[in-house]
Amino acid sequence: MAHLLEIKNLKAKVIDENKMILKGVNLTVNEGEIHAIMGPNGSGKSTLANVIMGNPKFEITEGEILFKGQSILDLDTAERAKLGLFMSFQSPEEIEGVKTRQLLLNSYRNIKSEDDSSALKVNKKIMDLSDVVSLDKVFLDRYVNTGFSGGEKKKSEILQMGLLSPKLTILDEIDSGLDVDALKIVSESINKFKNENMGMLIITHYQRILNYIKPDFVHVYNDGKIISTGDADLAKEIEEKGYTMIKKEEEA
Numbered sequence: 001m002a003h004l005l006e007i008k009n010l011k012a013k014v015i016d017e018n019k020m021i022l023k024g025v026n027l028t029v030n031e032g033e034i035h036a037i038m039g040p041n042g043s044g045k046s047t048l049a050n051v052i053m054g055n056p057k058f059e060i061t062e063g064e065i066l067f068k069g070q071s072i073l074d075l076d077t078a079e080r081a082k083l084g085l086f087m088s089f090q091s092p093e094e095i096e097g098v099k100t101r102q103l104l105l106n107s108y109r110n111i112k113s114e115d116d117s118s119a120l121k122v123n124k125k126i127m128d129l130s131d132v133v134s135l136d137k138v139f140l141d142r143y144v145n146t147g148f149s150g151g152e153k154k155k156s157e158i159l160q161m162g163l164l165s166p167k168l169t170i171l172d173e174i175d176s177g178l179d180v181d182a183l184k185i186v187s188e189s190i191n192k193f194k195n196e197n198m199g200m201l202i203i204t205h206y207q208r209i210l211n212y213i214k215p216d217f218v219h220v221y222n223d224g225k226i227i228s229t230g231d232a233d234l235a236k237e238i239e240e241k242g243y244t245m246i247k248k249e250e251e252a
């Protein structure tokens, strides 16, 4: 059976600056697997997430991204989302003029293509999910992320994940800016929303989220590619030794 996600020798640059950022990423994710990606600031982790989702700021110069065995390189972001790819942003955008509830309803209708996506039914789901992620319902009637705290933004991102139930979930630093209680709520929500068919990529700087969401694989990412792969213990090793030491050991 085809892998859920297969990335082969992926190289990509920022179009505006002609600057290479991804320098040969290889990664395979199967259904039900959780992969953590850890690496130093500026190494290209968010760029990898953006390139998987088809952000037009980046151009792929070499390599392939296969989703369930089919290339997705020619698909735009909306088409990738319809296939079941989802990404939560490291810094979620504020969108003045668009209410959170409306964004959620429209996303659901565009992506899920169900017979019954009446506002009543989807709204009920949204209300239930806001309880799961402990996001006060007043935020549903505010403009997307506008005036939300860092933690509220992250909860809103995870509410979207729960609503859209993607096949591949990419979480870009979902743990950044969360206090200990919010980290627990967000992690527990993610665990509730994942299922045996979903693959997950968690980009993080810290091992602490991996205490809640157990990764099957941990990858060390450096200068645009994965330089080492291990199990959950690798995350602890990174925290103890730091990236410079791990990189030296890999090169030795």
Ligand SMILES: Nc1ncnc2c1ncn2[C@@H]1O[C@H](COP(=O)(O)OP(=O)(O)OP(=O)(O)O)[C@@H](O)[C@H]1O
Pocket: 014, 016, 017, 019, 021, 039, 040, 041, 042, 043, 044, 045, 046, 047, 048, 057, 090
């Ligand atoms: N749109 C862009 N224009 C110019 N440079 C960019 C753009 N997006 C990313 N870069 C550059 O690409 C490099 C990788 O950035 P990226 O955000 O992918 O790293 P990261 O590993 O996610 O970093 P962090 O851990 O600090 O979030 C950085 O040098 C960054 O400045």
